[in-house]
Amino acid sequence: MKNYHILWIALLLLGCNTSEEQKSKTPEVTTKIEQVKTPAIDLEQANRLAQLPIHCIQTEYPNKLNQTIGSDADLQSPQDLHPTFYGCFDWHSAVHGHWSLVSLLKQFPDLDTADAAKKMLLENMSKANIEAEVAYFFGKYNTTYERTYGWAWLLKLAEELHTWDDPIARELEANLQPLTDLIVSKYLEFLPKLNYPIRVGEHPNTAFGLSFAYDYAKTLRHKELQDVIEQRAKDFYNQDQGCPLTWEPSGFDFLSPCFEEAALMKRVLPIEDFKIWLNDFLPQLKDQNFSLDTGKVSDRTDGKLVHLDGVNFSRAWSLNEIARDLPEYAHLKTIANQHINYSLPSIVGDSYEGGHWLGSFAIYALNSVERD
Numbered sequence: 001m002k003n004y005h006i007l008w009i010a011l012l013l014l015g016c017n018t019s020e021e022q023k024s025k026t027p028e029v030t031t032k033i034e035q036v037k038t039p040a041i042d043l044e045q046a047n048r049l050a051q052l053p054i055h056c057i058q059t060e061y062p063n064k065l066n067q068t069i070g071s072d073a074d075l076q077s078p079q080d081l082h083p084t085f086y087g088c089f090d091w092h093s094a095v096h097g098h099w100s101l102v103s104l105l106k107q108f109p110d111l112d113t114a115d116a117a118k119k120m121l122l123e124n125m126s127k128a129n130i131e132a133e134v135a136y137f138f139g140k141y142n143t144t145y146e147r148t149y150g151w152a153w154l155l156k157l158a159e160e161l162h163t164w165d166d167p168i169a170r171e172l173e174a175n176l177q178p179l180t181d182l183i184v185s186k187y188l189e190f191l192p193k194l195n196y197p198i199r200v201g202e203h204p205n206t207a208f209g210l211s212f213a214y215d216y217a218k219t220l221r222h223k224e225l226q227d228v229i230e231q232r233a234k235d236f237y238n239q240d241q242g243c244p245l246t247w248e249p250s251g252f253d254f255l256s257p258c259f260e261e262a263a264l265m266k267r268v269l270p271i272e273d274f275k276i277w278l279n280d281f282l283p284q285l286k287d288q289n290f291s292l293d294t295g296k297v298s299d300r301t302d303g304k305l306v307h308l309d310g311v312n313f314s315r316a317w318s319l320n321e322i323a324r325d326l327p328e329y330a331h332l333k334t335i336a337n338q339h340i341n342y343s344l345p346s347i348v349g350d351s352y353e354g355g356h357w358l359g360s361f362a363i364y365a366l367n368s369v370e371r372d
Contacts, residue, residue, distance in 0.1 A: 039340045041366040046108045048348050052359030053097035054113050056088040058120060062352075064090045068141035081136060083129040089356040092150035092203070096360035098124065099157040102172075103363055106164040118168055127175045134178050137186075147190065148209030151183045153360075155216035162220060184225055187213055191228050197236035199261075201253030201311065206236065207260040208314075214267050230268045237261055241280045249295045254310025254361075258282060259318035266321050278322070285322070288331050294342040306354040309347060312339040313361035320368040333370070340365050 041049075063078040063086070079086040085094035101117045111117065136142055146154075158180040161173040197206040210229050217226035243258040262282060266274055284290055292315070295308035316336040323332040340362070347358040 036334055036337045037341060038337055039344060039366060039369060040371070041107070041363065041369075043108050043110065045366070046104045047112045049359050049363055050101065050104050050111055050113050050117065051348060052355050053088070053100040054117060054120070056352075056356045057094055057097040057101070057124060059087045059356075062089060066090060067145075070139070070141050074139075083132050084124045084126075085133065089352070092146055092153055093357040093360075095150060095157055096153040096357065099153060099160055100360045100363050102157065102160045102164060102169070103367065106160065106166070106169075109166075121172060122168065125172050125175050130175050130179050134182055137182060143186075147186070147204075148206070148213075149203035151186060152209045152212035154179065154183050156212045159216045159219045184216075184222065187225060188228060191232045194232070199257045201248070201250055201255045201257050202307075205255045205257060205260055207233075207257070207264040208255050211260065211264045211267060214264070233264055233268045237265055238277070242283075243281050245282060245284070245292075249308060249311045252304045252307045253295070254307035255314045256311055256318060259315050259322070263318040263321040266324075271325070275326070285329060285332060290331065290335070292335050292339075294339050297343070297346070300346060300354055301351045303353040306351075306358070309343040309354060309358055310361050312343040313358070313365040316340045316365040317368040320365075320370070324370070336365075336369070340369070 060078050065078060065081065067074060067081070069075065074081075077086075082091055082094070085091045085098070088094040088097040098121060101121060104111055105114060105117055137145060158173065158176055161169050161176065194206070198204040199206070210233055214226065214229045214233075216222070217229060240261065243261065245258050248256055248258060258281075262278060265277055265281075269277060279286065295311040295315075297308045298305055300306045300309070316339045319332040319336040319339075323329040323336075343358075344362055344366075347354055347362055
């Protein structure tokens with residue numbers, strides 16, 4: 001019996017030693033993050049992208065009015081109905097076409113088309129034209145017009161003007177102010193009544209609409225709007241877990257529902273609370289080997305299918321927002337770069353179906369890339 005115990009102990013020690021030897025021989029798994037070109041917005045790129053809004057903000061047709069007809073009096077031309085934002089196929093694209101020019105002029109005063117761009121902005125955004133835009137929202141059937149996608153871009157335009165240090169910006173900001181104030185009041189009226197967030201990948205997406213409005217509120221120090229957005233974001237999303245990222249993108253998405261929500265919560269939560277929330281919402285993002293295929297566009301002459309270029313830009317700016325100041329998520333910036341690099345080469349010189357709006361998405365995505 002004594003010999004049996006000695007044999008058992010010897011075998012146990014041998015097993016331990018063998019296990020330790022195997023561990024020592026097992027190669028360490030190292031993470032290799034693929035390096036991709038970091039896209040940048042420089043003067044050359046800015047001149048290229050400026051072609052898109054220059055060629056559309058005063059192009060009236062084709063046009064999609066998205067209006068409810070109350071009587072024959074509503075059957076007017078796009079420019080008669082919307083003397084400022086009549087171009088670029090639809091109202092919201094016209095709004096962010098104007099934002100594109102302001103953003104590029106602010107960053108690159110020596111833009112090749114600077115004089116033409118400023119002339120167009122002053123013509124379109126005159127005091128009288130903005131007053132007509134305000135009046136449109138008081139029509140019987142127009143109170144919810146462009147809620148909330150167009151509203152969000154209008155506040156993004158107002159924010160960009162406010163932060164542009166140029167005399168022309170002061171004139172444009174003053175002219176736009178009545179419409180800006182109206183849109184702020186519409187947010188304040190609407191958000192307390194919205195019981196459930198809208199999670200689609202197109203225009204009504206609540207998280208996107210709140211993010212841009214929140215940026216405006218913080219920059220302009222509009223505490224009432226900031227407070228209501230913070231509260232509503234927490235009401236809508238604080239308990240969310242396990243966002244179904246594999247469901248994205250759906251066929252016509254130009255916004256990423258999961259990432260837009262995460263980017264909003266990054267804005268409104270304290271950083272430590274956000275990290276806990278994100279780990280429940282998208283736990284896979286922490287994996288250094290996390291990867292994500294770009295949205296593939298099969299036909300850029302199809303106004304809906306070309307939306308997938310937009311989802312690539314939306315993912316990029318959202319991932320960059322999530323990763324900002326969080327070193328453990330820095331690998332997400334590579335994925336953002338991959339998405340920008342896929343869609344950026346195709347949007348200039350392509351069909352009007354994408355050209356009338358994608359420039360704004362590209363510029364906003366490029367602006368989200370951290371520069372050295």
